[in-house]
Amino acid sequence: xxxxxxxxxxxxxxxxxxxxxxxxxxxxxxxxxxxxxxxxxxxxxxxxxxxxxxxxxxxxxxxxxxxxxxxxxxxxxxxxxxxxxxxxxxxxxxxxxxxxxxxxxxxxxxxxxxxxxxxxxxxxxxxxxxxxxxxxxxxxxxxxxxxxxxxxxxxxxxxxxxxxxxxxxxxxxxxxxxxxxxxxxxxxxxxxxxxxxxxxxxxxxxxxxxxxxxxxxxxxxxxxxxxxxxxxxxxxxxxxxxxxxxxxxxxxxxxxxxxxxxxxxxxxxxxxxxxxxxxxxxxxxxxxxxxxxxxxxxxxxxxxxxxxxxxxxxxxxxxxxxxxxxxxxxxxxxxxxxxxxxxxxxxxxxxxxxxxxxxxxxxxxxxxxxxxxxxxxxxxxxxxxxxxxxxxxxxxxxxxxxxxxxxxxxxxxxxxxxxxxxxxxxxxxxxxxxxxxxxxxxxxxxxxxxxxxxxxxxxxxxxxxxxxxxxxxxxxxxxxxxxxxxxxxxxxxxxxxxxxxxxxxxxxxxxxxxxxxxxxxxxxxxxxxxxxxxxxxxxxxxxxxxxxxxxxxxxxxxx
Amino acid sequence: xxxxxxxxxxxxxxxxxxxxxxxxxxxxxxxxxxxxxxxxxxxxxxxxxxxxxxxxxxxxxxxxxxxxxxxxxxxxxxxxxxxxxxxxxxxxxxxxxxxxxxxxxxxxxxxxxxxxxxxxxxxxxxxxxxxxxxxxxxxxxxxxxxxxxxxxxxxxxxxxxxxxxxxxxxxxxxxxxxxxxxxxxxxxxxxxxxxxxxxxxxxxxxxxxxxxxxxxxxxxxxxxxxxxxxxxxxxxxxxxxxxxxxxxxxxxxxxxxxxxxxxxxxxxxxxxxxxxxxxxxxxxxxxxxxxxxxxxxxxxxxxxxxxx
Numbered sequence: 080x081x082x083x084x085x086x087x088x089x090x091x092x093x094x095x096x097x098x099x100x101x102x103x104x105x106x107x108x109x110x111x112x113x114x115x116x117x118x119x120x121x122x123x124x125x126x127x128x129x130x131x132x133x134x135x136x137x138x139x140x141x142x143x144x145x146x147x148x149x150x151x152x153x154x155x156x157x158x159x160x161x162x163x164x165x166x167x168x169x170x171x172x173x174x175x176x177x178x179x180x181x182x183x184x185x186x187x188x189x190x191x192x193x194x195x196x197x198x199x200x201x202x203x204x205x206x207x208x209x210x211x212x213x214x215x216x217x218x219x220x221x222x223x224x225x226x227x228x229x230x231x232x233x234x235x236x237x238x239x240x241x242x243x244x245x246x247x248x249x250x251x252x253x254x255x256x257x258x259x260x261x262x263x264x265x266x267x268x269x270x271x272x273x274x275x276x277x278x279x280x281x282x283x284x285x286x287x288x289x290x291x292x293x294x295x296x297x298x299x300x301x302x303x304x305x306x307x308x309x310x311x312x313x314x315x316x317x318x319x320x321x322x323x324x325x326x327x328x329x330x331x332x333x334x335x336x337x338x339x340x341x342x343x344x345x346x347x348x349x350x351x352x353x354x355x356x357x358x359x360x361x362x363x364x365x366x367x368x369x370x371x372x373x374x375x376x377x378x379x380x381x382x383x384x385x386x387x388x389x390x391x392x393x394x395x396x397x398x399x400x401x402x403x404x405x406x407x408x409x410x411x412x413x414x415x416x417x418x419x420x421x422x423x424x425x426x427x428x429x430x431x432x433x434x435x436x437x438x439x440x441x442x443x444x445x446x447x448x449x450x451x452x453x454x455x456x457x458x459x460x461x462x463x464x465x466x467x468x469x470x471x472x473x474x475x476x477x478x479x480x481x482x483x484x485x486x487x488x489x490x491x492x493x494x495x496x497x498x499x500x501x502x503x504x505x506x507x508x509x510x511x512x513x514x515x516x517x518x519x520x521x522x523x524x525x526x527x528x529x530x531x532x533x534x535x536x537x538x539x540x541x542x543x544x545x546x547x548x549x550x551x552x553x554x555x556x557x558x559x560x561x562x563x564x565x566x567x568x569x570x571x572x573x574x575x576x577x578x579x580x581x582x583x584x585x586x587x588x589x590x591x592x593x594x595x596x597x598x599x600x601x602x603x604x605x606x607x608x609x610x611x612x613x614x615x616x617x618x619x620x621x622x623x624x625x626x627x628x629x630x631x632x633x634x635x636x637x638x
Numbered sequence: 639x640x641x642x643x644x645x646x647x648x649x650x651x652x653x654x655x656x657x658x659x660x661x662x663x664x665x666x667x668x669x670x671x672x673x674x675x676x677x678x679x680x681x682x683x684x685x686x687x688x689x690x691x692x693x694x695x696x697x698x699x700x701x702x703x704x705x706x707x708x709x710x711x712x713x714x715x716x717x718x719x720x721x722x723x724x725x726x727x728x729x730x731x732x733x734x735x736x737x738x739x740x741x742x743x744x745x746x747x748x749x750x751x752x753x754x755x756x757x758x759x760x761x762x763x764x765x766x767x768x769x770x771x772x773x774x775x776x777x778x779x780x781x782x783x784x785x786x787x788x789x790x791x792x793x794x795x796x797x798x799x800x801x802x803x804x805x806x807x808x809x810x811x812x813x814x815x816x817x818x819x820x821x822x823x824x825x826x827x828x829x830x831x832x833x834x835x836x837x838x839x840x841x842x843x844x845x846x847x848x849x850x851x852x853x854x855x856x857x858x859x860x861x862x863x864x865x866x867x868x869x870x871x872x873x874x875x876x877x878x879x880x881x882x883x884x885x886x887x888x889x890x891x892x893x894x895x896x897x898x899x900x901x902x903x904x905x906x907x908x909x910x911x912x913x914x915x916x917x918x919x920x921x922x923x924x925x926x927x928x929x930x931x932x933x934x935x936x937x938x939x940x941x942x943x944x945x946x
Contacts, residue, residue, distance in 0.1 A: 344788070356802060
């Protein structure tokens with residue numbers, strides 16, 4: 080019997096150790112990102128992209144580990160960023176956006192815009208053909224864009240991107256005129272977004288619903304096969320010689336093939352590059368970036384995600400947050416800098432405005448313009464008559480000062496942890512934060528308006544993204560303006576921003592909006608997320624496009 | 639006998655149908671809109687959302703969706719994925735061999751380790767081997783597979799470099815996943831066999847055998863083990879359920895193909911027809927295996943046959 084109790088003790092001790100260990104273990108879940116139109120994907124190549132290699136080596140196969148499985152490789156129907164990272168190598172667009180937000184030729188060589196801004200006429204390259212031999216021409220462009228508007232296509236996020244496109248007129252085989260419903264300065268740039276890539280009409284007709292599993296475009300790589308939950312393989316398109324200005328190698332790529340391995344579990348993904356089973360891995364968490372950065376065998380490539388940075392949106396329909404001073408108290412009471420440093424270990428930048436630095440018209444003067452100041456925050460609340468009660472939480476007319484913080488579940492990008500830190504920070508200035516996690520943000524936040532503060536981000540490439548967030552929305556409609564800002568001056572700036580063709584004036588308009596958002600404490604910007612790739616040192620020439628998707632044209636593998 | 643088998647088959651059918659309806663209703667009641675994962679609410683207009691909901695049929699009331707789904711199911715149509723319109727059944731069938739390979743390999747691991755340690759620990763009760771066996775049993779049951787899997791990966795793939803971290807091609811990719819999953823089954827089996835061995839050993843017929851002068855080895859392996867294994871056979875049916883559930887985690891951790899991966903992805907994307915399809919498919923397998931186990935039970939143990 081004594082022996083028995085001894086073994087029980089041993090087992091107990093072991094279990095305790097294991098429990099502690101497992102608590103420390105990684106929480107790698109299935110984080111899903113969304114594309115261009117969705118959350119988290121676009122980026123500016125301004126970050127640490129690689130310098131082109133002096134001498135590229137011909138041949139070689141790149142293995143690239145993805146964090147999740149693409150839904151479809153049909154640019155118009157897919158809605159996941161991970162799919163764009165794969166299909167961008169198979170497809171080309173009419174135009175390309177460079178680092179400085181300039182729109183460059185790609186499949187279109189030149190274009191003109193009508194005076195009223197309602198039609199764009201493109202001259203197309205004449206030496207391009209699709210990977211299935213179909214010639215690329217005005218017909219293919221018309222087919223692609225009309226396909227997006229056709230409801231039977233079930234196009235998802237490409238639909239809002241192509242707005243306000245109405246119709247196409249084929250002028251001749253290599254000239255096409257696109258007609259818009261209303262003028263839009265964002266339109267041309269949007270044509271560079273991967274969901275608006277040109278597809279082969281023959282292949283779409285041939286494969287129908289299955290085009291997403293048999294993609295055919297004009298891009299530098301040809302689709303080979305897709306083994307579900309295992310890998311997607313693409314190979315060199317040897318006919319390719321129409322690369323855009325955003326890459327150095329305009330000809331066929333150096334690589335023979337790329338194999339995208341689908342490895343959802345974080346630890347396994349990182350382990351696969353450490354054990355040399357793949358040459359590059361995406362979506363590397365901050366703690367691994369920090370450790371791999373110091374390892375000479377690897378290089379860490381990062382690119383900012385462009386659009387609306389992750390920000391806390393304050394609902395101005397809910398008292399007391401309808402009052403400027405109350406919102407300013409949040410602005411001063413929340414120490415964003417500390418949050419970003421603590422959770423992302425320097426791998427993400429703090430956000431300062433309603434748009435990310437890579438977006439046209441970004442107002443740099445907003446950086447460091449508001450610094451945490453708890454005393455000031457407390458004073459602002461005092462002025463509103465909210466005085467600390469016995470438990471430290473402020474009260475007014477017998478009502479406690481609470482903040483209903485809604486965040487989405489599962490915990491993406493440690494956003495739920497942000498809520499927890501803010502809960503502690505605001506407690507210090509006497510605000511009780513009630514955090515609610517929901518899987519159904521659409522109903523809770525967008526339909527029922529049941530929140531005081533809600534965190535959100537959006538991927539985009541044009542400052543016009545501010546329009547749906549801050550332009551007066553029609554009463555009762557499902558809208559992005561969940562903060563309920565309604566100011567004729569802001570409306571006017573945003574309306575003019577859509578059509579203003581003078582770049583300096585357009586930038587000024589958007590700077591006004593950004594200033595307004597800060598001065599009125601409409602939102603609290605938190606972080607600009609980054610897409611990160613860790614690659615073996617032998618992989619050279621890997622770059623990212625403006626949306627943050629990898630460009631494989633210049634990649635070569637050195638022994 | 640035949641009547642009993644037919645009766646069992648009928649109840650099995652009811653279980654499959656019942657579980658599918660239940661799952662359908664639960665999925666329907668869960669918060670969240672599948673359209674959410676297709677269209678970003680911060681980007682799409684309400685008209686777009688409404689029209690997509692209509693196209694997908696998710697705007698219909700529960701009973702209409704339910705009738706529609708089961709009507710098609712009777713014709714062998716598992717429906718199409720909401721995400722990419724792909725038919726569900728071919729997808730499941732194409733991925734199932736990988737899950738089957740994993741389950742089979744894990745079952746071998748579970749049975750070999752489980753039976754061996756179970757018997758040894760009962761024979762050498764309270765000796766070191768018994769302690770080890772019980773620790774293995776406890777760990778197998780209580781260690782979460784995602785954790786033990788990653789631990790094995792760290793040691794055998796990353797540090798030692800002996801085995802691949804991921805994939806489902808070749809026997810090498812099967813080793814770590816099947817050990818991870820097999821250990822869970824082994825944990826159950828060790829405890830079960832140990833207990834039933836100890837029970838059998840105390841029965842009168844063992845005393846009779848001893849008094850007849852049979853060797854201890856012969857008593858244990860020829861008489862006691864055979865009787866102790868009977869309840870373990872029932873365990874195999876339950877283990878299949880364990881394997882199917884474990885596959886969801888294991889296939890994700892080791893980036894293997896399989897129906898576990900399909901359902902994990904589908905749950906994240908709220909792709910209800912796919913979730914429903916995999917659950918229905920798994921239910922059929924689980925129920926069929928248990929049916930076979932139940933029937934075979936009466937062949938293994940004559941007492942059961944006489945009773946029915």
